[in-house]
Amino acid sequence: MQNSKKNKDKILFFYLPLTLMISFTVFPIYWTLMTALKSEGDILKRPLEYVPLAPTLENFVMAWNNVGFATYFKNSLIVGVSTVLIVVVLSTLSGYALSRYKFKGKRSFLLMLLCTQFIPRSMMIIPLFVIFKNLGLISNPLSLIITYAAIEIPFTTVLMNGFISNVPRELEEAAMMDGCNRLQAIRFVVFPLLLPGIVATAVFTFIYTWNEFLIALMLTNQQSKFTLPVGLSYMMGEFNVNYGALAAGSIIALIPAVILFSYAQKHLVNGMGGAVKG
Amino acid sequence: MHVQGDVDLPVKNPSKTKKMKKRKMEKWIPYLFILPSFLIIVSFLFYPIGTVFYYSLQYYDISAPYYNKFAGLDHFKRIFTEDDLFLPSLFNSFKWVVSQVGLQLILGMILALLLNQTFKFRGFVRAVAFIPWAISGVLASVMWSLMYNEHMGVINDLLMRMGIISTPQAWLSDTTTAFIGVVIAEVWRGIPFFAITLLAALQSIPEELYEAARVDGAGRWKSYIHITLPQLKNTIVLTTLLRTIWEFNNVDLLFNLTGGGPAHSTTTLTMYIAEQAVHGSNFGYGSALTVVTFGILFLFAIIYLKASRFEREGD
Amino acid sequence: MYKHVSRSFMAISMAATLFLAGCSDETATAPKTPKGTKDEPVTITFWDENAGPQRTPIWEELIKRFEDKHPNIDVEYVGLPKDSAKKKMDAAIASDDMPDLASVQTSWLPEFSIREALLPLDDYLEKSDLKDKINEGAVKFNKDIVQDNKLYGIPYTQNLDILWVRPDWFKEAGVKVPEIWEEFFTAAEKMTDKSKNRYGYTIRGGAGGSFQLQRLMFAYSGLEDYIDESGKSTINDPKHVEFVEKYLALYKNFTPQSDITNGYKEMIAGFDTGAVAMVQHNIGSFGEHSEALAADQFQAIPLPKTEEGNSVAEGGNTIGISIFKTTKNPEAAWEFASFLNSAESQSYWNQQVGQIPTNSDVLNEQWIQESPHIQIAFEVYNDPNTVLYKPPFYLPDYRTILDNQVDAGTQAVMSGKSTVKEFLDEWAEAMEKSEKQYNEHFKK
Numbered sequence A: 001m002q003n004s005k006k007n008k009d010k011i012l013f014f015y016l017p018l019t020l021m022i023s024f025t026v027f028p029i030y031w032t033l034m035t036a037l038k039s040e041g042d043i044l045k046r047p048l049e050y051v052p053l054a055p056t057l058e059n060f061v062m063a064w065n066n067v068g069f070a071t072y073f074k075n076s077l078i079v080g081v082s083t084v085l086i087v088v089v090l091s092t093l094s095g096y097a098l099s100r101y102k103f104k105g106k107r108s109f110l111l112m113l114l115c116t117q118f119i120p121r122s123m124m125i126i127p128l129f130v131i132f133k134n135l136g137l138i139s140n141p142l143s144l145i146i147t148y149a150a151i152e153i154p155f156t157t158v159l160m161n162g163f164i165s166n167v168p169r170e171l172e173e174a175a176m177m178d179g180c181n182r183l184q185a186i187r188f189v190v191f192p193l194l195l196p197g198i199v200a201t202a203v204f205t206f207i208y209t210w211n212e213f214l215i216a217l218m219l220t221n222q223q224s225k226f227t228l229p230v231g232l233s234y235m236m237g238e239f240n241v242n243y244g245a246l247a248a249g250s251i252i253a254l255i256p257a258v259i260l261f262s263y264a265q266k267h268l269v270n271g272m273g274g275a276v277k278g
Numbered sequence B: 001m002h003v004q005g006d007v008d009l010p011v012k013n014p015s016k017t018k019k020m021k022k023r024k025m026e027k028w029i030p031y032l033f034i035l036p037s038f039l040i041i042v043s044f045l046f047y048p049i050g051t052v053f054y055y056s057l058q059y060y061d062i063s064a065p066y067y068n069k070f071a072g073l074d075h076f077k078r079i080f081t082e083d084d085l086f087l088p089s090l091f092n093s094f095k096w097v098v099s100q101v102g103l104q105l106i107l108g109m110i111l112a113l114l115l116n117q118t119f120k121f122r123g124f125v126r127a128v129a130f131i132p133w134a135i136s137g138v139l140a141s142v143m144w145s146l147m148y149n150e151h152m153g154v155i156n157d158l159l160m161r162m163g164i165i166s167t168p169q170a171w172l173s174d175t176t177t178a179f180i181g182v183v184i185a186e187v188w189r190g191i192p193f194f195a196i197t198l199l200a201a202l203q204s205i206p207e208e209l210y211e212a213a214r215v216d217g218a219g220r221w222k223s224y225i226h227i228t229l230p231q232l233k234n235t236i237v238l239t240t241l242l243r244t245i246w247e248f249n250n251v252d253l254l255f256n257l258t259g260g261g262p263a264h265s266t267t268t269l270t271m272y273i274a275e276q277a278v279h280g281s282n283f284g285y286g287s288a289l290t291v292v293t294f295g296i297l298f299l300f301a302i303i304y305l306k307a308s309r310f311e312r313e314g315d
Numbered sequence C: 001m002y003k004h005v006s007r008s009f010m011a012i013s014m015a016a017t018l019f020l021a022g023c024s025d026e027t028a029t030a031p032k033t034p035k036g037t038k039d040e041p042v043t044i045t046f047w048d049e050n051a052g053p054q055r056t057p058i059w060e061e062l063i064k065r066f067e068d069k070h071p072n073i074d075v076e077y078v079g080l081p082k083d084s085a086k087k088k089m090d091a092a093i094a095s096d097d098m099p100d101l102a103s104v105q106t107s108w109l110p111e112f113s114i115r116e117a118l119l120p121l122d123d124y125l126e127k128s129d130l131k132d133k134i135n136e137g138a139v140k141f142n143k144d145i146v147q148d149n150k151l152y153g154i155p156y157t158q159n160l161d162i163l164w165v166r167p168d169w170f171k172e173a174g175v176k177v178p179e180i181w182e183e184f185f186t187a188a189e190k191m192t193d194k195s196k197n198r199y200g201y202t203i204r205g206g207a208g209g210s211f212q213l214q215r216l217m218f219a220y221s222g223l224e225d226y227i228d229e230s231g232k233s234t235i236n237d238p239k240h241v242e243f244v245e246k247y248l249a250l251y252k253n254f255t256p257q258s259d260i261t262n263g264y265k266e267m268i269a270g271f272d273t274g275a276v277a278m279v280q281h282n283i284g285s286f287g288e289h290s291e292a293l294a295a296d297q298f299q300a301i302p303l304p305k306t307e308e309g310n311s312v313a314e315g316g317n318t319i320g321i322s323i324f325k326t327t328k329n330p331e332a333a334w335e336f337a338s339f340l341n342s343a344e345s346q347s348y349w350n351q352q353v354g355q356i357p358t359n360s361d362v363l364n365e366q367w368i369q370e371s372p373h374i375q376i377a378f379e380v381y382n383d384p385n386t387v388l389y390k391p392p393f394y395l396p397d398y399r400t401i402l403d404n405q406v407d408a409g410t411q412a413v414m415s416g417k418s419t420v421k422e423f424l425d426e427w428a429e430a431m432e433k434s435e436k437q438y439n440e441h442f443k444k
Helices: A003-038 A040-044 A058-064 A069-099 A108-116 A121-134 A139-165 A169-177 A182-211 A214-218 A226-236 A243-277 B002-007 B016-055 B076-080 B088-115 B124-134 B135-146 B154-160 B175-203 B207-215 B220-249 B252-257 B269-279 B283-308 C001-020 C054-071 C082-094 C105-112 C122-127 C136-144 C167-173 C181-188 C209-221 C238-248 C257-260 C265-272 C283-292 C330-340 C343-353 C365-369 C371-380 C398-414 C420-442
Strands: C042-048 C073-079 C101-105 C152-156 C159-163 C279-282 C299-304 C310-316 C319-321 C388-390
Touching: A003 A139, A003 B088, A003 B124, A003 B135, A003 B175, A040 C283, A040 C343, A040 C365, A058 A069, A058 C343, A069 A108, A069 A139, A069 A214, A069 A226, A069 B016, A108 B002, A108 B016, A108 B252, A108 C279, A121 A214, A121 B016, A121 B269, A121 B283, A121 C082, A139 B016, A139 B220, A139 C159, A169 A182, A169 B135, A182 A226, A182 B124, A214 A226, A214 C082, A214 C279, A226 A243, A226 B135, A226 C082, A243 B124, A243 B135, A243 C181, B016 B283, B076 B283, B076 C265, B088 B124, B088 B175, B088 B220, B088 B269, B088 C181, B124 B175, B135 B154, B135 B207, B135 B252, B135 C310, B154 C159, B154 C181, B175 B252, B175 C181, B220 B269, B220 B283, B220 C257, B252 B269, B269 B283, B269 C398, C001 C371, C042 C054, C042 C082, C042 C330, C054 C073, C054 C330, C054 C343, C073 C330, C082 C105, C101 C105, C105 C319, C105 C330, C122 C330, C136 C152, C136 C319, C152 C330, C152 C343, C152 C420, C159 C283, C167 C365, C209 C310, C209 C398, C238 C420, C257 C265, C257 C398, C265 C283, C279 C283, C283 C330, C283 C371, C299 C371, C319 C330, C330 C343, C365 C371
Parallel strands: C042 C073, C042 C101, C310 C388
Antiparallel strands: C101 C319, C152 C319, C159 C279, C159 C299
16 A cells, blocks of 8 residues: 555656656657658658658768768867866866965956856957967967867866865875875875866866857868868758758767766766865 | 976975975965966957957947947947847846746756656666757757747647647747747756756765654655755855856857747847847947946846855855 | 057957967968969968858869869868858958958958958959850949949859749649739639648748848839939838738738748748748759659749839849959969859859859850759840849948848738838838948048
8 A cells, every 4th residue: 555655656756757857858869860860851751750761871971971070070079178178177276276275366266257258259259360360370279279268267167166175175184294295185185086076077168169169160261170060050051951961960969978978977966066065 | 287387396395494485385376276277268358358348339340341430338328228129138138047047947956856866777867868968059959940840840740649739830930939939949958957966966965964854754845945955055056147147148049949030029138249240240339238238247146146145255 | 440459459468378378380370472373382262151061062073173273273162151151251351361262142242342352353354264254244243233343253153033833733723823923922822721731832031031022022013223313212112012011911821820930941841841832032942842842843933023024133143253352372363263163163063053154155055954943044134124123232231231120020020010111111211321321431
């Protein structure tokens, strides 16, 4: 009797809402995948096919081959990984300063970080272009790496601040008593404990760089240096609407992120706990 | 990298003067640590932000440079007295941000509570639940415009099969459903952000607190109100603040799904800025609008942080 | 002014920037010495303003052919997504970092030339084999629309707005394919069968809709001026009011409800999924329809004729090759520009895309004779009675008014928030205001 009530409860308050939420999450992705597996004629055909009757990989082949997708994929990886490295190092340092020290100007620094987020990116494009033109870095991945890092650091600094606050100060002090200098203490004691937080920061940053379109387009004047979102935008222009290839391109672009999530979800969850406890 | 050399302090320092020196150096350490971040932000973001403030006082149209001249406060006068679209789009921004942040927070919270239970394949389900977060605004709008389409959209097809509607609906073409339609798509993308952060925070709540509550006979709801929510407060304050700023400036889905229409009914302030500056190349007026936005967000951030007493400088 | 201030801003930010990124590649910015002689290897950059899986491979093939012929010239192709191409060129001009040459829409020429971004090509064309071969009307049009009446773009392709219809449905219903406007409106009504989810027509109410609406308005009225001598715009001419009232009244009655926010892809999807009997676009979307529909399911017909029996087309519906003033290699750039406009290249490009070449040597080729939609375009353009009206491309906010104000205005009418008269009055007023400002500045 009691058991069946408990079961009912579990179904009503757990399985049912979980199923609903997950279906809501998964359905658009499922639909995109199914669209990618249909030929253009089948996509537009009615009644709709929920599972393609004649599945085809032609869209994937087309997306991958046609306009240099492989190159964009590689460029995106280069930009993404480099940005992640810079952001992780710099925001660890500044997050450390914020969480471990009292110093003059701390509040202003925090406020400055927030203020950088108030301006729509589209308003900053031309001045950014002028800066990098003067530096001779147009079409150089470095211009994207630097810009992305500058844009991401405010947020990741606040994140890292939270993570570091979560690592007991005593551990570090103990290490310094044992003769480590501060950087060594950070390197050997704080860093390992911070790993989950660093994974979270890295994932945040990587996903941002992976998806950013406008800056990537505007700061690059060479076809061979474009990143993935620029490549995807080719499939959306007038005369060029190809839902199947677009869907296939989207799925391909998603793959690294999915791999990243399945690998990082454990760290990510543990890591974020630190960040937001403050 | 150059920071490393500067702070490489001697490992052992027996003499007293050196100790004094070390203490003095310690004072500078936080500045050294924030220096690289500070420099990269100042060098690369301050100039672009500065130009926005500068051009807000200029007539500056990149497609008609021959009209460019000093404008004084003309743009601001126009914004507050003549512009029929400023207030409606500010109101749309408000609606957008409140519905986005509110719904994402509530649904993200529910998802986090669910994913915090133990069940089979939890790791897999978590990874799946987080995926929408990794999808860019542009891709998300492609996915949803495909689904919302009046003629070939799967949403109409599903609802018709279920007998909820009898003819295909044009979800993005009616002033009310268009807004709701875009809100749903963006909420879909935003839930994981809250789910992840809240889930993480949930895990750091000591189990003992709940046990104590259970002994006192508190039910599920009561312990949620009295234990979970207070423990999550800082997380909620931080994430909602960040999300508010982001959603305010987020135009991808609105732009791609409705283009701000029908008849500007879904145009937010940030979209309006893009319309003026980027598509209309009127950077002067767009900059002035941006400055106003900046002021609004600045005030909001300060009031919000004060009111929520977040991270008071007590440490 | 802009340069001055940016410099002082730059000084501050540069100092920090250089310090931080100290690895800038000095050699990359070093000015190259002008080259043009045959043997020295040069690289020129070419920007395509509508890149994508359909068009990019065509350019790549042409570049390959060109490089085989000119081993010393290396052409670097940069494909811009259509929606952002103008933005990207704007930024390039504003920051003085332009490509050597680009595919440029004719409507951008006045603006780019006033901004002193382009190289006049009159002399080059005069001395070249292409002289007298490129469509005279199109070349003249390009000269007429710019301030100094010079030639800034060599048109390589021409397009025409038409109606795509479902001949199979028309036959089935026994309705005549429309030739005049009255028939168009009747057809839209008769071809609508809501029980079958079929609509007679689809309106592009969203992004880009204003350009199509304008073409239909003039096709109905047959007016030639957009803005007359006195600075008055014809946009709110009674004939236009009459047309737009009839046209937008189709909405929801004989067109899908989603039309109000339709962009290009939604509009085309309506036709290609078999929900709509007629759609207005141009001959360039042939490729899209042929992928989704069988050959007997779609057909191009000219826009209906005016009461006087004339066809109307918008002038300047071409895309051309422009050379940018900053090029270090004008000779090599011209070499490539003239190669792209040669009979062989134009034939290849236009056949692949399904548009009209402008080089007279191509016009007799087999494929042109065999494609009905191009034949229709020819008939319209070659008809001496065809009216070519000229939109005020020279107004710097011409596109902005259409994109921002007119699209929203159309939607306001469609959703019943304003009347056609109000909408067209505001549109006309915006154009007149812009015209006045322009005249004050340039005719002082």
